[in-house]
Ligand SMILES: *[C@@H]1O[C@H](CO)[C@@H](O)[C@H](O)[C@H]1NC(C)=O
């Protein structure tokens with residue numbers, strides 16, 4: 001906490017001389033300042049080898065021989081035609097699709113159990129009873145600090161389904177999720193309907209999001225959620241070849257609909273209340289729940305905050321999805337570990353479920369000192385690149401250690417992007 005205040009002061013003194021840091025960005029509470037475009041060398045240096053940020057990826061760049069080889073090595077993709085063009089669904093395809101649902105197309109039928117052989121069923125609930133697999137789609141949203149501060153104050157971790165383009169636009173916000181102990185899953189590069197891409201486009205939307213998350217946070221997810229839930233057996237197969245588990249939901253808050261006027265806040269609250277009353281009625285006594293909620297607007301995040309105490313009272317446990325699955329190594333990198341379900345629960349009960357009852361043991365305080373030195377290294381102006389590290393162990397037992405390269409040169413803001421504000 002003190003470290004964050006220190007970094008903020010240091011950043012003010014250094015002005016544009018210092019490259020922004022995760023800790024500096026995380027300390028901002030002014031929404032306009034949080035969303036101001038910035039550039040960090042980690043992303044700027046790599047950007048040329050990534051597809052266009054914010055646009056659907058239609059093919060793998062011909063220069064990326066690694067990605068091309070990986071794609072070309074995939075055989076046996078179910079012979080299902082794309083259901084639209086360039087990520088845009090065709091209304092005719094949807095209207096004329098057989099009710100027999102040959103492709104297990106969620107958008108048409110809500111199908112979660114693939115018809116093609118060899119594919120795992122989608123995850124739409126969590127195995128731990130009376131437990132909510134707690135997560136948010138569409139981040140990293142630029143002004144998410146008040147929301148993440150709240151989660152940290154509750155010592156609550158969640159699963160964040162990140163859009164690759166948003167990770168490239170707001171890498172420091174993405175780093176915060178890992179520093180705070182949240183789990184990261186893939187939510188595609190450009191947030192289009194995945195069944196409306198070619199095989200290559202669908203592969204690329206997933207692959208480059210995995211690469212972006214790895215570049216920025218150091219970890220490679222092994223889970224993904226299709227935007228709009230749009231998945232069929234062809235897309236499931238491609239995702240499975242990237243070792244991505246497909247995660248859907250059975251409850252939808254429809255919080256994303258409020259921004260476009262398709263739903264009222266009262267309707268969204270009724271959806272939260274319905275999940276809460278089902279929990280009270282014993283619906284999750286054998287299998288836990290997943291509800292679709294978003295890190296998308298101030299409204300969706302504030303609604304999550306407002307409902308947190310009610311959810312925490314209705315369920316025995318609110319945990320990231322990996323934790324509810326006992327996945328202690330959720331990422332490709334096996335050196336980043338999560339607590340087992342039992343360990344997560346034990347660590348929360350030992351702190352009263354809440355960091356406020358113990359002092360100095362939350363992730364912010366444990367990362368603060370090492371990160372402030374990383375931040376100050378950027379003032380040297382030598383033009384050389386230094387490496388800063390943040391490491392620690394959060395209250396709920398999530399271990400992490402991140403390495404960020406801090407280039408000690410003057411960085412002029414060049415990013416002209418905006419957060420992808422897309423719904424679902
Ligand atoms: C928030 O930051 C913006 C620019 O970053 C500034 O113009 C505005 O005055 C700030 N608002 C407050 C309340 O500090």
Ligand SMILES: *[C@@H]1O[C@H](CO)[C@@H](O)[C@H](O)[C@H]1NC(C)=O
Pocket residue numbers: 087088089107192193196228230
């Ligand atoms: C994706 O499909 C949904 C229907 O599930 C539709 O509402 C939405 O407009 C589609 N978006 C695109 C980009 O095709």
Ligand SMILES: *[C@@H]1O[C@H](CO)[C@@H](O)[C@H](O)[C@H]1NC(C)=O
Pocket residue numbers: 001149152153154355356358359360361362363364365
């Ligand atoms: C960390 O804990 C301190 C109290 O020890 C609290 O004031 C602070 O808000 C917490 N920070 C986070 C990010 O949880």
Ligand SMILES: *[C@@H]1O[C@H](CO)[C@@H](O)[C@H](O)[C@H]1NC(C)=O
Pocket residue numbers: 143144146147298299301302305
């Ligand atoms: C939403 O905006 C209000 C007003 O700016 C602010 O007080 C609140 O902290 C924000 N909530 C979240 C979760 O960002």
Ligand SMILES: *[C@@H]1O[C@H](CO)[C@@H](O)[C@H](O)[C@H]1NC(C)=O
Pocket residue numbers: 127128324325326340341342
């Ligand atoms: C998680 O592990 C605990 C014991 O370590 C076990 O009781 C529980 O059933 C496991 N849950 C899952 C979903 O594997």
Ligand SMILES: *[C@@H]1O[C@H](CO)[C@@H](O)[C@H](O)[C@H]1NC(C)=O
Pocket residue numbers: 153154309312352353354355356
């Ligand atoms: C955590 O502590 C805060 C501040 O004391 C309190 O408002 C909140 O209700 C607590 N949450 C839980 C789940 O106990």
Ligand SMILES: *[C@@H]1O[C@H](CO)[C@@H](O)[C@H](O)[C@H]1NC(C)=O
Pocket residue numbers: 218333335336400401402403
């Ligand atoms: C984890 O291992 C990878 C190599 O597999 C390495 O690049 C990375 O720095 C390590 N991360 C941590 C947090 O130690």
Ligand SMILES: [Zn+2]
Pocket residue numbers: 137138187191227228422423424
């Ligand atoms: Zn989404």
